[in-house]
Structures are given as C-alpha cells and as structure tokens.
Amino acid sequence: MRPINSIIEEVRSEARLIRTFRLDRDLSPRPGQYLMLWIRGVDEIPMSFSGPDCITVQSVGQATEALFEMGAGSSVGLRGPLGNGFTLKGDKILLIGGGVGSAPLAFLGERARASGLAVTSLLGFRSKEDIIFQERFEALGEVIITTDDGSYGIAGRASAGLKEFSLFDYDQIYLCGPEMMMWDVISRTREHATKTQACINRYFKCAAGICGSCCLDPDGTRVCLEGPVITADRLLESEFGRYRRGPTGEKGPCRG
Amino acid sequence: MPSLSIHAGGLDLANPVLLAAGILGTTGASLCRAARAGAGGVVTKSVGSTPREGHPGPCIVAVQGGLLNAMGLPNPSYRHFQEEIDAGRSSGVPVIASIFGSSPAEFAQIARALQADAFELNLSCPHAEKYGSELGRYPDMVESVTGAVKAAADVPVWVKLTPNTADILELGLAAQRAGASAVVAINTLKAMAIDIETGYPILGNRFGGLSGPAIKPVAVRSVYDLASQLEIPVIGVGGISSWEDAVEMIMAGAKAVQVGTALQEGYGIFEKIALGLQNYLERKSMTLEDLCGLAWRRQH
Numbered sequence: 001m002r003p004i005n006s007i008i009e010e011v012r013s014e015a016r017l018i019r020t021f022r023l024d025r026d027l028s029p030r031p032g033q034y035l036m037l038w039i040r041g042v043d044e045i046p047m048s049f050s051g052p053d054c055i056t057v058q059s060v061g062q063a064t065e066a067l068f069e070m071g072a073g074s075s076v077g078l079r080g081p082l083g084n085g086f087t088l089k090g091d092k093i094l095l096i097g098g099g100v101g102s103a104p105l106a107f108l109g110e111r112a113r114a115s116g117l118a119v120t121s122l123l124g125f126r127s128k129e130d131i132i133f134q135e136r137f138e139a140l141g142e143v144i145i146t147t148d149d150g151s152y153g154i155a156g157r158a159s160a161g162l163k164e165f166s167l168f169d170y171d172q173i174y175l176c177g178p179e180m181m182m183w184d185v186i187s188r189t190r191e192h193a194t195k196t197q198a199c200i201n202r203y204f205k206c207a208a209g210i211c212g213s214c215c216l217d218p219d220g221t222r223v224c225l226e227g228p229v230i231t232a233d234r235l236l237e238s239e240f241g242r243y244r245r246g247p248t249g250e251k252g253p254c255r256g
Numbered sequence: 257m258p259s260l261s262i263h264a265g266g267l268d269l270a271n272p273v274l275l276a277a278g279i280l281g282t283t284g285a286s287l288c289r290a291a292r293a294g295a296g297g298v299v300t301k302s303v304g305s306t307p308r309e310g311h312p313g314p315c316i317v318a319v320q321g322g323l324l325n326a327m328g329l330p331n332p333s334y335r336h337f338q339e340e341i342d343a344g345r346s347s348g349v350p351v352i353a354s355i356f357g358s359s360p361a362e363f364a365q366i367a368r369a370l371q372a373d374a375f376e377l378n379l380s381c382p383h384a385e386k387y388g389s390e391l392g393r394y395p396d397m398v399e400s401v402t403g404a405v406k407a408a409a410d411v412p413v414w415v416k417l418t419p420n421t422a423d424i425l426e427l428g429l430a431a432q433r434a435g436a437s438a439v440v441a442i443n444t445l446k447a448m449a450i451d452i453e454t455g456y457p458i459l460g461n462r463f464g465g466l467s468g469p470a471i472k473p474v475a476v477r478s479v480y481d482l483a484s485q486l487e488i489p490v491i492g493v494g495g496i497s498s499w500e501d502a503v504e505m506i507m508a509g510a511k512a513v514q515v516g517t518a519l520q521e522g523y524g525i526f527e528k529i530a531l532g533l534q535n536y537l538e539r540k541s542m543t544l545e546d547l548c549g550l551a552w553r554r555q556h
Contacts, residue, residue: 001318002317002318002319002449002451002458003314003317003451003458005451005453005454036313036314038313038314038458040451040454040456041456042312043312043313043460044312044313044314044315044460045313075453075454077314077451077458079314205310205313205315205316205327205330206315206316206325206327207316208316208318208323208520209519209520210279210280210316210323210516210517210519210520211278211279211280211282211315211316211325211327212279212280212281212282212283212286212301213282213330215280215282215283215285215286216285217283217284217285218285219285219289220280220283220285220286220288220289222280222286245282245283245332246309247309247310247330248307248308248309248330248331248332248333249282249283249301249330249331249332249336250307250332250333250336251336
C-alpha cells in the first residue's frame with residue numbers, strides 16, 4: 001500500500017510536549033494498532049491511535065519535532081492501521097498506563113465502556129504537568145494516578161499504585177507505557193501474566209514484517225506485525241525489559 | 257518421496273529453498289525461526305565494517321506486483337554480529353553470512369573476522385552509496401572482491417549479482433574466474449515511486465530496489481543466461497512466491513532458490529514451496545537434477 005494522503009484537521013496540546021493530531025479520516029483501527037506516519041521529506045514513524053481518527057504524540061526527536069511544526073491544514077502520509085491491537089475480554093478490566101502510553105488505553109477504555117465492560121484505570125506520569133486524558137479516563141470509571149515527583153496523586157511509579165487494587169478482581173489487564181515501567185508492572189504481577197496484554201515498542205523499519213529489525217528474542221516474534229500487543233507471559237520469557245535492538249540492530253539498554 | 261536434498265555452492269542443504277538476504281535476518285532468533293519453518297539454509301542481513309542505521313523512512317512501499325525498498329544496509333557491523341550468526345547456526349541449517357564493503361580489502365576484513373558456513377557477497381544492493389551495485393556492476397571489481405574474500409575465508413563464497421547492468425553474464429563470469437562457489441541472481445531492480453499528491457519520492461532515499469513477482473521474469477532470464485554459461489551453480493532469487501515459481505527457476509538452471517518478499521505471507525512459505533516441489537517431482541517421476549536447466553535442453 002502506498003501512503004494515503006491525509007490532512008490534519010485539528011491539533012490539541014495535551015501536556016508539555018504532548019499533542020493530539022486529529023486526521024481527516026477514520027482508518028477504523030482497533031485500539032493498540034498503529035499507523036506509519038510519513039512526514040514528507042523527514043521520516044516515517046510508528047504512532048499508536050488515541051482514537052479512531054487521532055494520534056497523540058510526544059515530541060522526542062527529529063520527526064516528531066517536524067510534526068509539531070505542523071498545524072491544521074497540513075498534510076501527512078499514512079500507512080495503516082497496522083499490527084494486532086488489543087483484544088477485549090471479560091467483564092471487568094484494568095488499564096495501566098504510563099505517560100503518553102496512556103493514549104491508546106483511553107481509546108481502548110472507551111471501546112470497552114461502550115461494550116458494557118467495567119473499566120478501572122491506573123495511570124503513572126512524571127509530574128502533574130504531564131498528566132493527559134484525565135477526564136477521558138474519569139468518564140470510564142475509577143482512576144488512580146501516580147506521579148514520580150509526588151506532585152499529584154500517589155507518589156512513585158505506576159507500580160506504586162498497584163497496592164490499591166486486587167488484580168484477581170479483573171478479567172483482563174491492559175498495559176502501555178515506557179518499557180521499564182511496563183517491566184516493573186509485569187515482573188511484580190507474574191501470577192496475572194496470562195491475562196495481561198501489553199502494547200510494546202521496538203524499532204520498526206519496514207512495519208510489514210519482513211525486514212527483521214523489530215524481532216524479539218528468543219522466538220523471533222515480529223513486533224510490527226505479530227504485535228505490538230503481546231501477553232505478559234510471553235514477555236517474561238523474552239528480551240523485554242533486559243535489552244532492545246536499535247536502528248543498527250545492535251543490542252542496547254531499555255530506557256524509560 | 258523424491259529427495260530434495262542437494263549439494264550446491266559447497267553446502268549440503270536438506271532442501272533447495274533458502275531464506276534470502278535482507279529478509280528477517282537481523283537476529284539469530286529470526287534466522288532460527290526460518291529454519292524451523294523449513295528453510296534449507298538461511299542468509300543473514302548484510303553486515304559491513306561499521307554500524308549503520310540505514311536510510312530514513314519510508315523504507316518500504318508496496319507497489320503493483322511487489323515491494324520497493326530502500327533500507328540502506330542497516331547493520332550493527334560485523335563486530336556485533338557473530339553472536340547472531342552463532343544463534344542462527346544452532347538451528348542446524350547452514351547460515352550464509354551476507355557481507356558488504358566498499359573495497360576488496362574491506363570485504364576481506366569482514367570475511368576474516370566472521371565464522372559462518374558460507375559468505376554471500378553483496379555486490380548488488382542498488383540503493384547504498386559506495387556499496388553494492390556501485391561496485392558490483394564492474395566485472396573487474398566483482399573479480400577482485402571475490403578473489404580477496406576467497407583468499408581471506410576458508411568457506412564457500414557466493415556472489416550475489418545485480419540485474420542493473422547491460423550484461424549480467426559478464427558479472428557471473430568474473431565471479432567464476434575469481435573462484436566463487438556459486439552466484440546468486442538476482443538482487444532487486446533499481447526503481448522508484450512518487451507521491452502524486454505532493455511530488456515527493458516516497459522512499460526516504462528517493463529510489464530503492466524492486467522485489468517480488470514483478471521481477472520474476474527478469475530473474476528467470478538472468479538465471480537462464482548465467483546457468484547455461486557458467487560451470488559454478490546458480491542460486492535463483494527474485495519474485496519466488498510459490499512452488500510453481502521455484503520449478504520455473506530450477507528449469508532456468510537454478511540449483512537452489514531463495515525466498516524474500518514472499519515472507520510477507522508468513523513463514524509457512526518455505527514448507528509450502530518445498531512440499532509443492534516434492535509433489536511435482538513425484539508426479540513427473542523426476543529428480544531435482546532432471547529439472548535443473550530443463551529449459552536449455554528444450555530446443556526447437
């Protein structure tokens with residue numbers, strides 16, 4: 001598929017360095033799926049959907065900085081939706097988000113609520129100024145927020161909020177955030193690993209499942225195609241949380 | 257059932273359907289996955305002497321009949337690649353290390369440092385400045401690079417040829433003169449696609465290489481020309497996505513085939529091709545040897 005041309009209809013600031021871009025088309029994504037966003041003349045980067053027609057982006061590098069220069073009326077190229085996405089299961093679910101990783105969970109939570117599921121959220125942010133989508137989550141059900149600096153809610157990482165819940169009460173747990181935050185959660189909740197779906201990140205180059213840059217050790221799972229949502233029991237047996245390969249393919253530390 | 261095992265290009269292969277270079281060959285785990293799925297051998301992602309991140313995106317565009325790509329030879333350098341090769345070799349199938357450089361000496365330096373079952377010299381990538389087809393389109397360069405690697409390595413040396421030339425046979429003859437154990441034909445055809453909304457070339461590198469069904473007839477013709485003239489075996493690659501394609505490529509003279517773009521359908525492609533090939537041989541009461549180069553023997 002060639003990239004589809006799309007016009008940015010609206011840009012909203014969500015927090016410092018986080019903006020939502022609403023596009024002129026609904027690509028009918030499942031929450032957890034992503035698109036490849038082509039910023040012409042710069043690069044093509046993967047972005048999770050934060051709604052059926054929007055993405056929520058944190059400015060972290062050259063391509064996202066170029067995107068932040070764009071306003072309503074600018075055009076981008078799109079490939080997607082790509083990847084597997086989350087699967088809704090059971091009646092009662094818990095969303096655990098970290099930073100901008102909360103964005104696809106807001107989308108998922110809204111889909112879940114619309115299907116009649118009970119939704120509870122645990123969200124971790126660096127500080128009060130970094131909180132996004134608080135209202136969206138609060139419209140779904142109970143919300144616990146943690147901040148690393150203690151400026152809002154419980155002080156500490158998202159995992160510091162785990163003691164507020166009995167995970168046995170939930171049929172399914174959905175997780176998205178920085179890798180070490182997710183690792184922190186899944187390594188503390190091993191008995192719930194089979195019912196935890198995590199949306200993870202690796203270096204995507206082709207986003208078509210053939211170049212091999214995003215393959216996970218030790219089974220070679222192609223995260224761009226067979227992920228990015230992978231259950232925690234499989235992540236616990238993998239490289240996840242220990243190392244990751246960068247653009248050259250060389251192993252490096254997991255950050256975040 | 258007829259046997260699919262062959263000896264080609266200095267390697268014993270359980271079947272003649274191999275994983276092509278540049279496809280799912282960055283990690284040992286994905287090489288093993290191809291082997292478990294039934295590949296008779298696996299070729300790694302090309303590795304060079306220094307780490308490269310490759311070209312900016314888009315790196316891939318689906319076009320009619322195939323894929324256009326310009327990855328730009330991303331690799332961690334040979335210094336960080338032996339562990340991936342070793343992990344791949346644990347699968348039990350031969351691991352062929354694809355290597356690239358900008359000079360005979362650079363190729364030789366990499367070949368001296370890596371332990372693999374064979375080397376495949378990337379003299380044919382069409383979209384990386386100073387590498388690939390920029391050397392590989394000159395027969396004298398093909399000869400000197402091949403000779404340098406032969407002198408540096410004690411395993412078979414395969415040379416992957418570019419179709420972006422007036423006469424691929426000249427390149428094959430040069431590889432053969434320098435002692436190559438096999439030639440591999442073809443790499444992608446240099447190509448591009450333009451976004452008609454804005455006029456931007458879609459690939460980050462502006463142009464890239466075309467693979468997939470669209471290039472199969474070019475590959476079949478190239479293999480036919482090479483195999484009918486060379487003493488050394490030809491490994492056929494370019495647009496193979498079914499057992500029928502593999503039969504056609506072997507009839508053109510290929511001893512074995514490589515599959516790349518068709519992996520888009522999933523890893524089941526290896527078994528599907530091998531099984532189809534085996535059924536075909538049984539139905540025709542033929543061996544792989546009977547099939548190889550059959551097209552040359554059919555004359556008016």
